[in-house]
Amino acid sequence: MSRFLNGRYGGLEPYTPGEQPKVPGRLIKLNTNENPYPPAPGVSKVLQWDPETAEQLKLYSDPEAAELVGAIAEYYGLETHQVMVGNGSDEILAFAFMAFQPENGRIYFPEISYSFYPVYCDIFGAKGMKVPLRDDFTVCPSDYYGAEGTIVITNPNAPTGMALSLGEIESILDANRNQLVIIDEAYVDFGGESAVSLLDGHDNLLVVQTFSKSRSLAGARIGFAMGHEDVIADLNKIKFSFNPYNLNRLSILAGREAIKDREYFRETCRKIIETRESLAAELRELGFEVLPSKANFVFARSGHMGGEEYFEALRQRNIIVRYFKKPKIDDFVRITIGTDEEMKMLIRATKEILDEKLRQEKREGMTKGEKS
Numbered sequence: 001m002s003r004f005l006n007g008r009y010g011g012l013e014p015y016t017p018g019e020q021p022k023v024p025g026r027l028i029k030l031n032t033n034e035n036p037y038p039p040a041p042g043v044s045k046v047l048q049w050d051p052e053t054a055e056q057l058k059l060y061s062d063p064e065a066a067e068l069v070g071a072i073a074e075y076y077g078l079e080t081h082q083v084m085v086g087n088g089s090d091e092i093l094a095f096a097f098m099a100f101q102p103e104n105g106r107i108y109f110p111e112i113s114y115s116f117y118p119v120y121c122d123i124f125g126a127k128g129m130k131v132p133l134r135d136d137f138t139v140c141p142s143d144y145y146g147a148e149g150t151i152v153i154t155n156p157n158a159p160t161g162m163a164l165s166l167g168e169i170e171s172i173l174d175a176n177r178n179q180l181v182i183i184d185e186a187y188v189d190f191g192g193e194s195a196v197s198l199l200d201g202h203d204n205l206l207v208v209q210t211f212s213k214s215r216s217l218a219g220a221r222i223g224f225a226m227g228h229e230d231v232i233a234d235l236n237k238i239k240f241s242f243n244p245y246n247l248n249r250l251s252i253l254a255g256r257e258a259i260k261d262r263e264y265f266r267e268t269c270r271k272i273i274e275t276r277e278s279l280a281a282e283l284r285e286l287g288f289e290v291l292p293s294k295a296n297f298v299f300a301r302s303g304h305m306g307g308e309e310y311f312e313a314l315r316q317r318n319i320i321v322r323y324f325k326k327p328k329i330d331d332f333v334r335i336t337i338g339t340d341e342e343m344k345m346l347i348r349a350t351k352e353i354l355d356e357k358l359r360q361e362k363r364e365g366m367t368k369g370e371k372s
């Protein structure tokens, strides 16, 4: 820390992103929930670096990102003033945390959820209210009734993958008419139900989505929010006070092409869901507990080893998954759904690791037997 840092950031604990290997291709990367399939074919077409496209980069991007906002509004059947875009949904969430908390106010979110929320609370001076999950790792809607501050719920939740129904989300909205309820739908396209349909009749709802997961554009940094026009106007006020050109020209084009191609989108989501279901079945056959996932990852634990040990053993076999060294979930690893081929290699490696583990347990049992 330099002597120049503002004291209020002295204790800030930044978010730890999953590892991004420098040499691509050597590792099977199942740790940050990226999509294994390329973006829609239209994206590469529109990003051809001909001199004309390159020349446009001398001009600022459209601060309204109208082409992209229009395409998103059309996709969801909304008015354009109900939609705004951000540099990843992380930026939208940051704007929302800035905008929608009373001075030193409370923000409620599940204790086990996206680990960026507590970081945003710290940086923006909100009091993070961590609401425990039930023992089966589900979010209990009634725990949020009558909250005294903004509510943020990831649905489907991460890293569990488990989803609330639309009815449960609606009950939270109805029980908190005077609080903003943010539903972070980063994974909704893999089997969840979007709360967008509840915007009609709920001016306290803000739905946040991203192009990073289901639209294969994590590197383009595109997120968006959908809500009542006044809520969107508030977010835009923050955005225009912070970084008006938050989306660059290339990302606006890429995003527009990606959301236009509904067929490609449906097909890649379908494949990921199918792969997820067969992976979950195979892991269960190997004795794993796998939480029922509606996301592009599964959260699983083996009865034979802790999460860290399994994580390390996979790492040695050039497969990276995500492990969280936190109470209640440190038996688990989170595995991103890749291609069928990648999942086959994961299962092969897992069988090897389990075999080794069983042999080791047997050896230890024998030495114990000799001693007694």
Ligand SMILES: *Cc1c(COP(=O)(O)O)cnc(C)c1O
Pocket: 087, 088, 089, 090, 091, 114, 154, 158, 184, 186, 209, 210, 211, 212, 218, 221, 222, 223
């Ligand atoms: C991946 C993720 C995001 C962030 O997405 P970006 O658009 O890439 O910033 C937000 N929320 C959750 C729960 C996520 O998993």
